[in-house]
Amino acid sequence: MERERLIRRLIQLVGPDGVVHDxxxxxxxxxxxxxxxxxxxAVVLPTRVEQVVAVVQLAAEEGVPxxxxxxxxxxxxxxIPTRGxxxxxxxxxxxxxxxxxxxxxxxxxxxVINLDLSVATQPRGYFYAPDPxxxxxxxxGGNIAENSGGPHCLSYGVTTNHVLALEVVLPNGELIWTDxxxxxxxxxxxxxxxxxxxxxxxxxxxVRLTHLPEAVRVLLAQFGTVVEASSAVSAIIAxxxxxxxxxxxxxxxxxxxxxxxxxGFPPDVGAVLLVELDGLDDxxxxxxAEIRRICTxxxxxxxxxxxxxxxxxxxxxxxxMAFGAMGRLAPNYYLHDTVVPRTKLPYTLARVEEIGRExxxxxxxxxxxxxxNLHPIVLFDRRVPGVVERVLRAGVDIMQVCVxxxxxxxxxxxxxxxxxxxxxxxxxxxxLAAMAKLKRSFNPRDLFNPDKIFPSRVSCGELRxxxxxxxxxxxxxxxxx
Amino acid sequence: xxxxxxxAASGLAPDAVAELRAQLVALLGPEAVRAGEQTLGYRVAAxxxxxxxxxxxxxxxxxxxxxxxxxxxxxxxxGGGTAQALGYPPRAYDLALDVRGLNRVLAYEPAxxxxxxxxxxxxxxxDRLLAEHGQRLPLDCARPEAATLGGIVAANLAGPRRxxxxxxxxxxxxxxxxxxxxxxxxxxxxxVKNVSGYDMMKLFLGSLGTLGVLVELNFKITPRxxxxxxxxxxxxxAEAALEAVAALLDSxxxxxxxxxxxxxxxxxxxxxxxxWLLLVGFExxxxxxxxxxxxxxARTPAWRGSVVQExxxxxxxxxxxxxxxxxxxxxxxxxxxxxxxxxxxxxxxAVLTAVEESATAAxxxxxxxxxxxxxxxYARLEQPAVAAxxxxxxxxxxxxxxxxxxxxxxxxxxxxxxxxxxxPVWGREPxxxxxxxxxxxxxxxxxxxxxxxxxxxx
Numbered sequence: 001m002e003r004e005r006l007i008r009r010l011i012q013l014v015g016p017d018g019v020v021h022d023x024x025x026x027x028x029x030x031x032x033x034x035x036x037x038x039x040x041x042a043v044v045l046p047t048r049v050e051q052v053v054a055v056v057q058l059a060a061e062e063g064v065p066x067x068x069x070x071x072x073x074x075x076x077x078x079x080i081p082t083r084g085x086x087x088x089x090x091x092x093x094x095x096x097x098x099x100x101x102x103x104x105x106x107x108x109x110x111x112v113i114n115l116d117l118s119v120a121t122q123p124r125g126y127f128y129a130p131d132p133x134x135x136x137x138x139x140x141g142g143n144i145a146e147n148s149g150g151p152h153c154l155s156y157g158v159t160t161n162h163v164l165a166l167e168v169v170l171p172n173g174e175l176i177w178t179d180x181x182x183x184x185x186x187x188x189x190x191x192x193x194x195x196x197x198x199x200x201x202x203x204x205x206x207v208r209l210t211h212l213p214e215a216v217r218v219l220l221a222q223f224g225t226v227v228e229a230s231s232a233v234s235a236i237i238a239x240x241x242x243x244x245x246x247x248x249x250x251x252x253x254x255x256x257x258x259x260x261x262x263x264g265f266p267p268d269v270g271a272v273l274l275v276e277l278d279g280l281d282d283x284x285x286x287x288x289a290e291i292r293r294i295c296t297x298x299x300x301x302x303x304x305x306x307x308x309x310x311x312x313x314x315x316x317x318x319x320x321m322a323f324g325a326m327g328r329l330a331p332n333y334y335l336h337d338t339v340v341p342r343t344k345l346p347y348t349l350a351r352v353e354e355i356g357r358e359x360x361x362x363x364x365x366x367x368x369x370x371x372x373n374l375h376p377i378v379l380f381d382r383r384v385p386g387v388v389e390r391v392l393r394a395g396v397d398i399m400q401v402c403v404x405x406x407x408x409x410x411x412x413x414x415x416x417x418x419x420x421x422x423x424x425x426x427x428x429x430x431x432l433a434a435m436a437k438l439k440r441s442f443n444p445r446d447l448f449n450p451d452k453i454f455p456s457r458v459s460c461g462e463l464r465x466x467x468x469x470x471x472x473x474x475x476x477x478x479x480x481x
Numbered sequence: 482x483x484x485x486x487x488x489a490a491s492g493l494a495p496d497a498v499a500e501l502r503a504q505l506v507a508l509l510g511p512e513a514v515r516a517g518e519q520t521l522g523y524r525v526a527a528x529x530x531x532x533x534x535x536x537x538x539x540x541x542x543x544x545x546x547x548x549x550x551x552x553x554x555x556x557x558x559x560g561g562g563t564a565q566a567l568g569y570p571p572r573a574y575d576l577a578l579d580v581r582g583l584n585r586v587l588a589y590e591p592a593x594x595x596x597x598x599x600x601x602x603x604x605x606x607x608d609r610l611l612a613e614h615g616q617r618l619p620l621d622c623a624r625p626e627a628a629t630l631g632g633i634v635a636a637n638l639a640g641p642r643r644x645x646x647x648x649x650x651x652x653x654x655x656x657x658x659x660x661x662x663x664x665x666x667x668x669x670x671x672x673v674k675n676v677s678g679y680d681m682m683k684l685f686l687g688s689l690g691t692l693g694v695l696v697e698l699n700f701k702i703t704p705r706x707x708x709x710x711x712x713x714x715x716x717x718x719a720e721a722a723l724e725a726v727a728a729l730l731d732s733x734x735x736x737x738x739x740x741x742x743x744x745x746x747x748x749x750x751x752x753x754x755x756x757w758l759l760l761v762g763f764e765x766x767x768x769x770x771x772x773x774x775x776x777x778x779a780r781t782p783a784w785r786g787s788v789v790q791e792x793x794x795x796x797x798x799x800x801x802x803x804x805x806x807x808x809x810x811x812x813x814x815x816x817x818x819x820x821x822x823x824x825x826x827x828x829x830x831a832v833l834t835a836v837e838e839s840a841t842a843a844x845x846x847x848x849x850x851x852x853x854x855x856x857x858x859y860a861r862l863e864q865p866a867v868a869a870x871x872x873x874x875x876x877x878x879x880x881x882x883x884x885x886x887x888x889x890x891x892x893x894x895x896x897x898x899x900x901x902x903x904x905p906v907w908g909r910e911p912x913x914x915x916x917x918x919x920x921x922x923x924x925x926x927x928x929x930x931x932x933x934x935x936x937x938x939x
Contacts (some may be wrong), residue, residue, distance in 0.1 A: 102727065103825040103856070118781040125731075147676045158674060160683075161651055176912040181637075181650050182823045182857060184892055186906040186917045190650065190683025194676050214733035221575075238592035240704030242614065279735065283768035339672040341593045371674040411674040419677075425665065426677060434658075434666030435679045437923035442916055453678060 001060040007042050010086070013054045018045045019091075029069065029087055030385060033134075034077040035334075036417050040067065040087035043259050047092045049167065049175065049203040056201065057173035057248035059086055059447060066171070067449050068197045070111065070142030073134040075251045075335060076416030078146060078196045082451040087383070088201065092139050097204070098118055104209045105164055110141025110202050115208070126209040129156035133320060141202050147194030149412035151245040151319070152276075154370040156210065158412065160193040171443045175203075191438065196414050197449040198440040213278035216244075217288045218306040220315050221273045222266070222293040226250045226353070226365065229271035230345035232298035233369040236275075236291060237342045243291070245276040246370025247319050250349075253377075256325040263318045269301075273369065274319050322366040323377075329362065330379035334391050336398055340407035342372045351401045352376050359394040361387075373411035374402065399425060415453045487521060490528035492555050492573025498531045503555055505534050508544050511583075513537070522575035525557055526570035526898035527813065529576050534557075537582035539599070539657065539665060539696040546694060546929075547663030549576060554931050558690035560601060560632030563624045566810040566895035567636055568689060569906060572933035580631055583696055588671065589615060592797035594702050595671055596655065600631025600695040606846060617705050619646035621801055623809035631695040637687030640805030642762065644854040645737035646703070653682040655699030655930065658692070661925050671699050684920070691935045692924040706764035710774050711738075711797035713751050713790040714759045714781050719743070722759040724828050725784040726853040728763065730826070734773050736763040740804050741855040743833070746848040746861075750803050752789060759786070759853070760800060807850050808859045810895035816864040818877050824888050826856040836860045839883050843876040859894075874903030885909055907936045 007021045020026060020043040030039035041064070046052045059066045065085030072079055081087050094111035101124055106117060114135040118127040131150035138148070144166070149158045156162075166178045166189055175381055178188040223229040229248055236246065239457055249257070249272050254265040265272065273295065277287050292303045306312040326333050340348045349365065352374070356363035367375040376398050380387045399409055403425045410419055423432060432454060442448075491498055505514045515533040523533050536542050549556050555573035559565075560580060583599035584606070591614040598607060604618075605625035611617050619638020622628050628638070633654075639648035646652075655669035658681075668681020677801075685695060716722040722741045729736055740760040742750060747758040761777055763770040774791065781788055792800060811817055822832050829851050836858065840847040846863040862880060865872050877893065877900055884891035885908055893906040911917070914937045923938045933939075 021684070101731070102827045104730065105825070147680070149674055149676075153674065157647075157651060160680065161647065162776075170916065174915065176916070178913055179911055180823065181648065181889075182821075183890060183911060185649070185911045185913065186692075186920055187683045187687055189914060189915045190680055190686070193683075194680050211731070211733060233593060236595060240594075242594075242703070272611035279765075280733065280772060286766065286768065323594045339670075339674050341590065341595065341672060343590055343592045368674070373674050374673055375615045406671050408670045408672050409677045411672070412676055414676050415678065423678065426670065428665075429665040431667045431678075433600040433664065434660060434681065434924075436666070438679050438681070438684060438920065441919040441923045444919075 001064055003041055006062070009058055010042055010044055010055065013058065014044050014046055014051045018047070018051070018204070019043070029089070032072045032074045032077065032079040034075055034080070034416065034418050036080045037078040038080050038082050039084065041084040042080040043087045043089050045089050045092050048258045052088060052169050052201060052203055053173055053175050055086060055088060055255065056169050056171070060173050063445065063447065065199070065447055065450050068141070068145065068201050070139035071113070071137045073138045074146060074414065074416065075144060075337070076410065076414040076418040078416040078449070078452060079415050080417055082417065084324060090139065093203065100124065101209065105206050106209055107204060107206050108140055108214045109192060109204060110139060110144070112140045114138050114140055114143055123213050124210070127212055128207060129162055129210045130159045133323065140207065144193050144202050144205060145195065145197045146412070146414040149368070149373065151247055151368060154246055154368065155242050155244045157260060160190060162208040163193050164206040164208060165187060165189055166192055166202050168200040168202055170200050171445065171448045173319065196416060196452050198439060198452055199448065201448070215278065215281035216311040216312065217284055218315050219275040219288060219291055219303055220306070221275070221300040221303045222269050223271045223273070223300055225270040226349045227346045228299040229273050230349050230369065232273060232295045232300065233345055234343050235294045235298055237370065239290070239294060239402050241287065241291065243275050243370060244278040246272070247274040248272070248365065248367055248369040249319065249322055250365040250366040252329065252362060253322050255288065256328045257318050257322055257365070259328045260325040261318065261321055263314065271353040319366070326364065326379065329364070330381055332380050332382045334378040334380070334395060336374065336376045336395060337410045337413040338374050338399055338402035338407055340372045340374065340402050340405050344405040344407070345369065345372060348401060348405055352398055353402070355394050355397045361390060363396055371411070372407070397421070418453060421457070422452055423456050430451055482721065487524055487529040488527050489531070490571065490574035491531045493552070493575050497552060499576065501548070501552055502532055505532065505545065505549055508548070509534060509536060509541060520577060523557070523559055523562070525565045525574060526901065528570055529575045530557065530574045532575065533577035533579055535579045535582050539583065539659060541837065542578070542580065542583070542659040542694050542696055543663050543665055545578060546659050546661050549929050550661040551928055553927055554929060556929050557931055558628030558635070558694045561624065561627035563628045564632055564636035564638060564810055566812060568934035569901055570898060570934070571931060574777060578694060580696070581629060586610065587697065595673065595699065596702050597655065597671055597697065597699045598630055600698055601629050602715065604630060604930065605632065611702060612705065614703050615705050618652065618700055619703050620652070623806045627714060628930045630698050633694060634686055634698060635688060635690050638809070640808060641738035641740045641801055641852050644739060644852065645735060648837055650683065650686050652700050653686060654701055656682045656685055656695065657697035658685055658696045659696050660693045661693070661927065661929055665696070666693065669699065673701050689931060689935050691921060691931045693930070707766050707795070707883030708767040708770045709762070709794055709797040710770045711760060711762045711792045711800045712774060712777055712788055714756065714761065714786040715755060715789045716757045716786045719757050719830055720835050722757045723853060725759055725786060726826070728780070728784065730854055734776060735763070736761050736854065737764045738801060741829070741851040741853045743849040746850055749848070754789060760804070762797060762801065781844040804850060813898060814895060815897055816873050818862045818900070819883065819894040820860045821861065821892045821894050822858045822884055822888055823890060824856050824858070826853060829853055829856060829858060830886065832858040832884070835884060835887060836880065839880040843879045845876055845880065870897050870899035871903070873897060878904045910937050
């Protein structure tokens with residue numbers, strides 16, 4: 001469809017203040033938190049579900065791609081409109097429609113900011129458990145698309161464990177409600193969470209509210225090496241303790257945080273573990289003592305227990321400021337999101353260090369150690385000739401190592417554009433073909449968020465052909481399986 | 482078990498059955514293919530298949546499915562057979578695909594708190610292995626010796642402790658299914674946090690074997706609790722018990738289960754019980770369970786209730802087992818049915834009353850249990866005198882219809898096979914039925930897997 005006509009039609013549907021089409025203004029929508037970029041043809045900013053339905057129907061009639069966007073904080077390129085088309089930015093649909101404490105749930109629009117829901121419910125003793133590090137900015141709709149995690153997902157579960165039902169616009173413009181997990185039929189709610197905007201566009205969500213715990217303890221353990229700290233993580237999990245959060249920062253990260261914020265980390269610290277325990281007050285001190293004992297046995301130099309709410313907040317701040325502090329070390333960084341079995345943490349971190357040496361790159365680590373979710377941060381300066389290629393190659397090596405020990409590509413950031421070509425590292429052509437069947441059930445014309453999740457070398461049409469035949473053999477050969 | 486005579490339900494012509502049998506024997510060997518009298522144990526809604534296949538590897542499952550797909554043979558995937566009462570009778574039934582030969586543990590590293598198993602392993606076998614390491618898969622299972630993990634996932638079975646531990650949906654981290662095109666499809670992995678690709682676990686969970694045959698499953702597991710406590714509180718009225726539930730849910734206490742039993746069921750499950758019962762469970766460190774039990778005891782008088790029993794350890798677990806058994810579907814009952822209504826917890830009282838009114842009007846005996854924290858009411862209906870199947874079907878429809886009208890959904894988990902022609906066992910068609918049909922068409926275009934048994938005739 002011709003650009004000017006598309007814009008006119010969109011203005012008819014959502015009004016002139018609901019459409020962005022000026023080329024300079026569109027530049028704001030051509031990127032998210034990842035490295036890829038491409039501008040949309042136009043952006044619409046709907047305020048009502050009827051507008052979303054109308055825009056999607058128009059897109060379906062005209063065969064124009066549709067890419068949803070929340071706050072644009074995504075780290076895997078999920079909101080990049082690679083083929084142009086209509087970007088539906090849901091930030092104006094940001095109302096909390098119902099707080100139903102009796103049934104411990106809330107009805108929200110997709111543009112509600114994650115932290116706002118916890119802030120709204122805290123006075124009644126509740127919170128929304130999934131807490132991505134970007135929770136001051138990211139939207140619940142975006143969290144649903146990516147199945148976002150966060151530090152406290154270790155014991156509380158990730159987004160999918162907290163979504164009860166969804167109102168969804170399908171790629172053909174049909175508006176449906178998906179039911180709760182106990183309702184008859186396929187679990188469309190479960191399938192849509194984490195589908196990265198490729199199956200449907202969420203316009204309302206019932207999400208779970210969780211009661212705030214009675215008591216919290218936060219411990220900070222300092223270690224001489226990353227390997228000692230990760231051995232402590234493995235030992236804590238092996239002892240059957242699942243803390244509310246179990247986070248690690250390596251020495252490089254600690255030094256950056258110290259330089260930026262002076263929180264009191266010694267200059268030679270190799271790694272720190274931040275452990276949060278919560279629940280009933282009774283028994284919590286015993287558990288804290290057990291964690292102290294495990295950390296000491298694994299070589300911790302010191303274990304400090306926060307004694308006040310202020311001290312707890314200060315310790316958490318050090319963790320949350322870590323990404324911001326990276327600017328002290330290098331102008332650019334590339335953030336990974338792999339996951340490994342928790343017993344493999346010491347080995348994997350040692351290998352990541354080796355990969356850094358091999359490519360002459362500094363790699364910092366600040367991550368959700370308790371669920372084995374690594375965030376190796378490859379530091380670099382884009383202006384150095386040839387460095388970007390080394391950064392990318394090191395990244396592929398890191399992913400390879402994590403996959404070799406039984407891990408996966410992404411724990412919480414999504415595949416998107418960024419990691420789609422690595423999907424064959426963990427999935428066979430047959431696995432991807434099955435996922436393509438699911439995609440075609442919702443999105444047969446590939447209009448919703450094209451170019452995401454599936455490897456660029458194989459189109460959905462080709463995956464359709466994968467059967468027990470020569471085509472399959474060719475693909476398998478290509479993927480090296 | 483039923484006394485109804487078995488119905489031969491093969492959709493294939495006799496020569497096609499012979500062809501299927503010959504090819505299965507060629508694939509699996511003669512011992513792994515059953516026919517004639519040997520298939521009577523695979524009955525579904527009084528129907529028996531002419532053939533049953535017992536593969537022992539995932540590869541064999543894919544080959545069987547590819548063969549069945551080619552011949553258009555209707556397949557019923559079979560685990561422990563404990564949930565085959567669910568759904569409509571199959572439109573055709575040529576082959577039972579018994580996966581109990583796939584019963585190996587593929588990977589178990591206790592220190593990772595994860596596990597990978599083949600889908601045909603029984604819940605009890607797995608539980609014994611995990612117990613050796615002080616761990617468990619925290620699911621309630623009505624018939625652990627028979628039920629397979631594949632069946633538990635495919636039927637999405639759970640029990641009252643789901644309030645705290647969740648269901649298989651929250652514990653399944655990886656899946657592998659054999660599809661009708663002869664391929665194997667993996668999703669997820671062996672790590673506890675994973676957003677790589679679509680969540681295929683959710684797709685297969687609760688899909689009742691209509692999209693593929695589960696062959697491998699990976700789970701998160703948890704330590705066994707140091708202490709288990711259960712309290713039974715008695716109330717004169719359901720409302721008082723439900724007010725206690727609301728107070729507990731709005732507190733810092735962390736009950737693993739909150740079950741409300743009506744007076745008839747209460748007397749069945751807890752000796753000497755009178756009136757409505759609220760069962761409250763806690764698990765964890767002894768200091769934490771003791772404190773929570775103490776608090777419940779202290780608050781019960783204000784809720785106008787009384788503590789009639791307190792159990793610990795295995796005795797507490799036995800109570801949840803009894804509740805789980807009540808909530809589980811029956812094998813082909815004659816004059817009984819089990820209904821399930823899911824609502825927001827605040828509507829449980831209304832469901833309990835509504836089901837009583839319509840059961841009384843229909844002349845059916847009634848027992849009710851509510852997972853009051855989760856919002857699920859289970860109602861068992863029974864016809865006092867043995868009557869014709871048609872009259873029971875009519876009575877059941879008369880109970881279900883007003884529930885559908887008022888609460889939007891009411892599922893018949895089990896009822897006599899003959900009554901299934903008279904009631905919509907899955908209740909109303911969900912709003913997403915169009916997408917569900919598209920999914921079925923993509924994964925099983927010839928409709929060979931459990932044909933007609935699922936929602937909307939899928």
